[in-house]
Amino acid sequence: MEYDRLRPSQPGGSGLPQQQQQQQEYEEPMAKNKKRKLVCVSVIALAMIVVSAVCAGLLIGLRGGGADPVGTQIRRKPTQAISKTCSKTRFPSLCVNSLLEFPGSLTASEQDLVHISFNMTLQHFSKALYLTTSLFYVLMDTRVRSAYDDCLELLEDSVDALSRSLSSVIPSRDDDKKGGSNQDVMTWLSAALTNQDTCTEGFDGVSGAAKDQVAEKLKDLSELVSNCLSIFVASGGDDFAGVPIHNRRLLASYDGISGANVHEENFPKWLGRKERELLNTPVSAIQADIIVSKDGNGTVKTITEAIKKAPEHSPRRIIIYVRAGRYEEDNLKVGRKKINLMFIGDGKGQTVITGGKSVFDNMTTFHTAVFAASGAGFIAKDMTFENWAGPAKHQAVALRIGADHAVVYRCNIIGYQDTLYVHSNRQFYRECDIYGTVDFIFGNAAVVIQNCSIYARKPMPLQKNTITAQNRKDPNQNTGISVHACRILPTSDLAAVKGSFQTYLGRPWKLYSRAVFMLSYMSDHIHPRGWLEWNAGFALDTLYYGEYMNYGPGAAVGQRVRWPGYRVITSETEAGKFTVAQFIYGSSWLPSTGVAFSAGLQA
Numbered sequence: 001m002e003y004d005r006l007r008p009s010q011p012g013g014s015g016l017p018q019q020q021q022q023q024q025e026y027e028e029p030m031a032k033n034k035k036r037k038l039v040c041v042s043v044i045a046l047a048m049i050v051v052s053a054v055c056a057g058l059l060i061g062l063r064g065g066g067a068d069p070v071g072t073q074i075r076r077k078p079t080q081a082i083s084k085t086c087s088k089t090r091f092p093s094l095c096v097n098s099l100l101e102f103p104g105s106l107t108a109s110e111q112d113l114v115h116i117s118f119n120m121t122l123q124h125f126s127k128a129l130y131l132t133t134s135l136f137y138v139l140m141d142t143r144v145r146s147a148y149d150d151c152l153e154l155l156e157d158s159v160d161a162l163s164r165s166l167s168s169v170i171p172s173r174d175d176d177k178k179g180g181s182n183q184d185v186m187t188w189l190s191a192a193l194t195n196q197d198t199c200t201e202g203f204d205g206v207s208g209a210a211k212d213q214v215a216e217k218l219k220d221l222s223e224l225v226s227n228c229l230s231i232f233v234a235s236g237g238d239d240f241a242g243v244p245i246h247n248r249r250l251l252a253s254y255d256g257i258s259g260a261n262v263h264e265e266n267f268p269k270w271l272g273r274k275e276r277e278l279l280n281t282p283v284s285a286i287q288a289d290i291i292v293s294k295d296g297n298g299t300v301k302t303i304t305e306a307i308k309k310a311p312e313h314s315p316r317r318i319i320i321y322v323r324a325g326r327y328e329e330d331n332l333k334v335g336r337k338k339i340n341l342m343f344i345g346d347g348k349g350q351t352v353i354t355g356g357k358s359v360f361d362n363m364t365t366f367h368t369a370v371f372a373a374s375g376a377g378f379i380a381k382d383m384t385f386e387n388w389a390g391p392a393k394h395q396a397v398a399l400r401i402g403a404d405h406a407v408v409y410r411c412n413i414i415g416y417q418d419t420l421y422v423h424s425n426r427q428f429y430r431e432c433d434i435y436g437t438v439d440f441i442f443g444n445a446a447v448v449i450q451n452c453s454i455y456a457r458k459p460m461p462l463q464k465n466t467i468t469a470q471n472r473k474d475p476n477q478n479t480g481i482s483v484h485a486c487r488i489l490p491t492s493d494l495a496a497v498k499g500s501f502q503t504y505l506g507r508p509w510k511l512y513s514r515a516v517f518m519l520s521y522m523s524d525h526i527h528p529r530g531w532l533e534w535n536a537g538f539a540l541d542t543l544y545y546g547e548y549m550n551y552g553p554g555a556a557v558g559q560r561v562r563w564p565g566y567r568v569i570t571s572e573t574e575a576g577k578f579t580v581a582q583f584i585y586g587s588s589w590l591p592s593t594g595v596a597f598s599a600g601l602q603a
Contacts, residue, residue, distance in 0.1 A: 088234040089227040146363040147202030154195035161188040190477040191424040272592025279594030288321035312337040324350040334373040345383030358393035369400035378403040384412035391416040439469035458493040468506030480514035482578040490525040504532040508539040516546040526554030548575040
């Protein structure tokens with residue numbers, strides 16, 4: 001553990017057994033590397049604070065505004081533009097106070113305030129990252145250290161997401177330089193809000209000075225990014241009232257992929273021709289950049305080495321071929337800078353990435369993932385991700401993805417509670433087998449799971465199976481879980497005792513939880529009520545749960561719940577909003593990956 005290395009040695013020697021001394025000697029270079037990284041992160045975060053303030057001044061200059069008149073900042077009375085802008089947010093008092101503190105706000109128009117809100121939010125996140133890194137050497141126990149490490153990673157990701165969002169909304173005379181579309185910006189802001197929730201929730205159930213210090217440095221961040229999202233949506237960033245997601249024409253693509261009409265009905269456009277070919281090409285014919293082989297006949301022996309060897313910010317697809325074998329390695333993670341990585345295995349059950357971490361190891365759920373990816377453009381094909389911790393260990397993640405434009409194709413994802421963590425951003429799963437018990441597909445991504453088999457397993461005594469636990473916290477987030485043309489099945493051990501265990505389609509983790517099941521087969525292990533409460537009446541009138549033309553013995557809707565937020569969808573137009581084309585705008589990015597998909601309702 002990191003803090004063990006900071007304890008002073010005993011007088012007269014190291015005070016450590018020989019084995020511990022050797023371990024310390026081994027870990028010290030790692031600590032130095034991490035310290036160097038933290039210094040770099042702190043410097044970058046500090047620079048971002050300065051840059052965002054400069055951008056605010058440049059923005060007012062672009063709009064023709066001048067500096068605040070003398071004395072107006074002392075007065076600190078909101079202008080009509082500020083009052084009107086903040087009235088559209090969920091936290092108006094914080095909105096007014098935070099905007100008043102930002103340079104140029106008192107002379108800004110409503111349109112200027114949209115951009116200033118991005119600047120201001122980015123500045124607060126950058127400052128929080130800078131201050132939080134300063135706590136690295138504070139003494140923390142294992143559980144708190146796990147939550148703290150999560151926060152550092154998530155804050156870095158949020159600063160990056162907010163920076164890209166800001167570059168997309170700053171006025172530019174050259175549309176080609178625009179960083180992303182309206183839908184991109186909403187995705188990145190939604191992800192930043194989810195990141196902050198995950199960070200703060202990691203400290204649930206713990207106490208102490210370290211937790212209090214982190215909480216103080218993260219104060220108001222969730223509310224600030226929520227306000228930023230509200231202001232952007234209200235400005236015409238997107239119409240998100242009622243049933244979400246209208247099919248708007250994208251202004252530009254974040255990754256530069258053109259919107260060419262390539263097999264539009266069969267392939268989303270976000271995956272280019274090369275990736276489409278790769279996903280349909282036998283592995284023997286693929287020229288891999290890195291080959292992982294346990295027997296030493298590849299480029300490297302471990303997946304850890306392969307990830308390390310892959311370049312950062314690669315403009316082209318980097319292919320990592322993982323040969324058949326069982327790979328159990330700690331902390332497998334494709335970080336934010338490792339973009340456009342494609343992992344190809346020898347098939348389900350042949351290439352197996354496995355591990356057994358759980359919350360019983362005194363770590364956060366976020367930290368338990370056997371494999372995690374946050375680098376944009378992540379693809380996995382023909383492999384298995386498995387967490388073998390078992391049902392008694394409770395939360396134990398097999399695969400966690402927070403990468404934007406992520407694709408998981410023909411993979412097994414196996415666990416019990418919290419198997420698949422669809423954490424954030426846009427994701428697509430096709431022809432996968434997903435196994436679990438409690439909340440085993442959970443998170444706050446905008447995700448479509450298509451043509452997959454979803455297996456409920458036999459849980460522990462007195463437990464109920466819940467397939468989804470979606471945690472959309474804010475009504476403006478463009479997130480949710482869409483299960484389309486799948487098979488909802490029991491494993492053989494559950495089928496034999498299905499009368500003793502109840503299985504539900506989902507339960508609301510957060511206030512605006514959203515999940516739909518469409519055109520899917522449901523076996524008779526699904527409880528007639530369909531859905532389960534999280535806690536009494538929590539979120540029952542604010543959630544959005546829908547079912548559309550499902551079939552099979554478990555699909556009958558006559559005895560379903562009567563919650564205000566639940567609906568049997570009868571409109572093809574409404575159901576269409578949760579397809580690949582409209583819910584994750586997959587027609588703009590999926591074609592380049594090469595994975596087959598259905599853009600509309602017909603699978």
